[in-house]
Amino acid sequence: MPARQQKVESIGVPAADLVDALAQTAFTTMGALTKIASDNDLSLTQLRVLAILRDRRLRMSDLVGYLGLEKSTLTGLIARAEARGLVTRLANPKDKRVIDVVLTPEGHVLAEQLARDLASHLNPLVSSLDGGEQKTLCVLLTKSLQPAPGGARPLAG
């Protein structure tokens, strides 16, 4: 909407190469995430649940917003995670309609492990860049990418 954006488009269309590189980045990173999830017998969605709940207690309806799913979908998702001992459903003291969800200690341990796994999978990819390049890449990615609709933390988008 700012004039600046129009200007950029009229000067030069963002290179198709960049779109391709972003898409490739996405698939490579998602591939790592999918593998990490699979190695831990988790779906990508369940991995996201753990990441989102890593430092938060949320209502079912909040999770629906973070994940972009239907509430009925979340019921089964959380039920399976609870059956595995990864999360707990708690009554919300202020509103009896509400169910809060938190990680169990076991779920928290797993969430921390998953975060380390992700770092160890992605580190090799960027290790071909020197320190300055890594810094630049980080700055440009941060500058360009808006927060995902619903989450700011890495796995929460």
Added chain:
Amino acid sequence: MPARQQKVESIGVPAADLVDALAQTAFTTMGALTKIASDNDLSLTQLRVLAILRDRRLRMSDLVGYLGLEKSTLTGLIARAEARGLVTRLANPKDKRVIDVVLTPEGHVLAEQLARDLASHLNPLVSSLDGGEQKTLCVLLTKSLQPAPGGARPLAG
């Protein structure tokens, strides 16, 4: 909170911020892809099939390799795509066991449209970068990211 990593490379630890930025990039881009797929009544996997077949005729077993799925999974996936008129199964003249898959004209039109949709979704994200920054970002991403296991083209990984 920054869990200490086992091996701190002597070169320098890739900043956790960069790992986060890459993960965020992945989720943002995948979000765009998921929306594009959804808007066209496609799953993400079906979208990938169309992208992979955009300029290629492949065997079922090749697609299995590109997608990282089981062959039995692909049978249903291609059956549904064929029922929608997006792909065609063809006998391979050299090996009667093999089934080749190609896009129908309709499938090809859709694949081209999806590629344009992706560009239009991602362009706004990088429009906050000036031309030089976009170029730099493209170079750094290309330099750092290895080809996904099975595909070099954007949606093919």
Added chain:
DNA sequence: TATTGTTATACTCTATAACTATA
């Protein structure tokens, strides 16, 4: 015997619609 692909089966993920309980 090995390979290519399909079929049978089962589970997860997902959405829509109807439902219960609470606000």
Added chain:
DNA sequence: TATAGTTATAGAGTATAACAATA
């Protein structure tokens, strides 16, 4: 009436195992 969550149902995506046809 409106909101939060569950249940019922259905379809897609996925894997494992067994199978048929071909090499």
